[in-house]
Amino acid sequence: MRMYWWVALGSGLGGMARYGCTELAAAWLGGAFPWGTVAVNVLGSFAIGFFAAFSGTESRVNVPAEARVFVMVGLCGGFTTFSSFSLQTLELLRDAAWLAAGANAGGSVALCLLAAWLGHASAAALSRVPRGR
Structure with a gap:
């Protein structure tokens, strides 16, 4: 039951x-295109990729299961907005x-996959155990 509380706390903070990010993006860039949703999906994808590699079994960082659930399921799950992305693309x-909808769908998927890979690669490079120790 304790893990559910970590998920709930992380989800609330992520949401x-x-x-905040989507409101800030709308204030800075306007609301005609869902820049905030794209930004949080890219940032969240980077964060989950980074944390997965940084705290994984091959990492030199020992992260408790509660922390992994809090960050990856709670924070990242509450922060990223695939349901919002889907609705906004449908509205476009x-x-x-058509062009904006295609740019939102294609750009979001491509950027999020790239961000997840960059996050994973960054953490893997940082957390590799040096050879010969």
Whole structure:
């Protein structure tokens, strides 16, 4: 039951961070394109890729299971917005904004996969146990 509390806490904090980021992006860049959603999905993808490699079994960092659940399921799950992304893309399609919908869908998927890979590669490079020790 303790793990569920870690997920709940992380999800709440991640959701609050998502709301703040999307509001900030809309204030800075306008609301015609969902830049905030793209940004949180890319940042969240980087974070989950980084933390997965940084705290994984081949890492030199020993992270308790509670911390992994808090960050990866809670924070990242609450922070990233795939459901928001889907609805916003649907709304762009319904408004016949074909190019924007395609850019949002294709760009989000490509950028999030790249960010997850960069996060994973960054943490793997940082957490490799040096040879000969």
